[in-house]
Amino acid sequence: MNVLVINAGSSSVKYQLFDMTNETVMAKGKVERIGMETAMLTHEPAGKLEIREVSEILDHTTAIRKVLRILTDPKEGVLRSLHDVHAVGHRVVHGGETFSGSVRIDEGVKQEIKRLFDLAPLHNPGALTGILAVEANLPHITQVAAFDTAFHQTMPPVSFRYPIPSVFYKKHRVRRYGFHGTSHQYVSGRVSELSGRPLDQMKMITCHIGNGASVTAIMNGKSFDTSMGLTPLEGLMMGTRSGDIDPAIVPFAMDKEDLSLNEVNSMLNRHSGLFAVSGGLGDMREIIEAAQEGDRNAQLAFDMYEYRLRKYIGAYAAAMNGFDALVFTAGVGENSALLRKTVCDRLSFLGVKLDDEANERRTGDDRIVSAADSRIEVWVIPTNEELMIARDTFREAVNETMQPST
Ligand code: ADP
Numbered sequence: 193m194n195v196l197v198i199n200a201g202s203s204s205v206k207y208q209l210f211d212m213t214n215e216t217v218m219a220k221g222k223v224e225r226i227g228m229e230t231a232m233l234t235h236e237p238a239g240k241l242e243i244r245e246v247s248e249i250l251d252h253t254t255a256i257r258k259v260l261r262i263l264t265d266p267k268e269g270v271l272r273s274l275h276d277v278h279a280v281g282h283r284v285v286h287g288g289e290t291f292s293g294s295v296r297i298d299e300g301v302k303q304e305i306k307r308l309f310d311l312a313p314l315h316n317p318g319a320l321t322g323i324l325a326v327e328a329n330l331p332h333i334t335q336v337a338a339f340d341t342a343f344h345q346t347m348p349p350v351s352f353r354y355p356i357p358s359v360f361y362k363k364h365r366v367r368r369y370g371f372h373g374t375s376h377q378y379v380s381g382r383v384s385e386l387s388g389r390p391l392d393q394m395k396m397i398t399c400h401i402g403n404g405a406s407v408t409a410i411m412n413g414k415s416f417d418t419s420m421g422l423t424p425l426e427g428l429m430m431g432t433r434s435g436d437i438d439p440a441i442v443p444f445a446m447d448k449e450d451l452s453l454n455e456v457n458s459m460l461n462r463h464s465g466l467f468a469v470s471g472g473l474g475d476m477r478e479i480i481e482a483a484q485e486g487d488r489n490a491q492l493a494f495d496m497y498e499y500r501l502r503k504y505i506g507a508y509a510a511a512m513n514g515f516d517a518l519v520f521t522a523g524v525g526e527n528s529a530l531l532r533k534t535v536c537d538r539l540s541f542l543g544v545k546l547d548d549e550a551n552e553r554r555t556g557d558d559r560i561v562s563a564a565d566s567r568i569e570v571w572v573i574p575t576n577e578e579l580m581i582a583r584d585t586f587r588e589a590v591n592e593t594m595q596p597s598t
Pocket of ligand 1: 401403431474475476477522523524527528529
């Protein structure tokens, strides 16, 4: 069975086509700048050269049509016909309290994704547009939605409620939802497989640190607490997002700088974090290079990023009364030996001890980087959210074919 995984944003569609008989990627790519005359399709068929095409693509339906066309192209494609796409899985950012796992998409699911627009105004509309665009091109195909929030639905109220008047929870659904759930779930599952210890007997702290960043406390395979909240703004300091700040800064800044709601939102989401502290660098690689060349602001940005991450790890160690494994994933977590070393060396009181050579090795594989006598295992696991979505989609599609017809 072949599963197409789609991650649709407001102006882009990313895709990966999986052959689920061996979970290999047959092709992947993206369409960017949808809505413009200069939209670009980048297509990477496995084992062949990457192809780029610039053309006018004004909407998501056209973008998906282009993707399906190139997947079935006699020369550049990897499928004989559209009949060889058997199911489609979508990444949907917000599933609210409704979805605690992936679901087959029907009218009710689409309505619910729409009802959640006000909780994820930047993300859910793009995902729904992607779902409708697939439907327009492949009207009878099984579609499955996988939610970034779903894994965190196991959090208890002590973690997910905010200490503000309950009307905000009851009427407006204001609570901690958490994000990157597919990634936290995937890497924790891999660590359990690789260490040979059942998930339900492990406590882990998983650090998904890329441009967006979050930490999760996973107790016995279930999300117990996570650093992102109602929105992906809370928690760690990120590329351009502030993470935790005193909430009183918001009305204060609005008053002093005469900012509108949109402006203060944009200030915290797009002009803060590493970008703000370093004075214009949002990318961790550039920050580390600049810091090594003596740039003090870049050094401060790195130090704050590391410090805030380490404080969360300490908090979650306390929240779970200890932990067995610390896991790093996503752009910074997978690639920055320096960040991992700085964090781990300062957690020695918890029994964290790195194997420096293993930590420095650049393999791109799943690997343990703690020393043999470390009380806590430290792992680097490249995340694979698309594979998780493909697995869920495959499972739902197989279940569907096994149900008796009415
Ligand atoms: P996104 O949240 O956009 O998916 P990624 O997970 O791709 O982000 O992470 C992007 C971040 O990873 C960037 O800040 C980038 O600088 C950082 N990164 C990638 N490689 C390295 C590296 N070798 N050292 C430090 N940071 C890195």
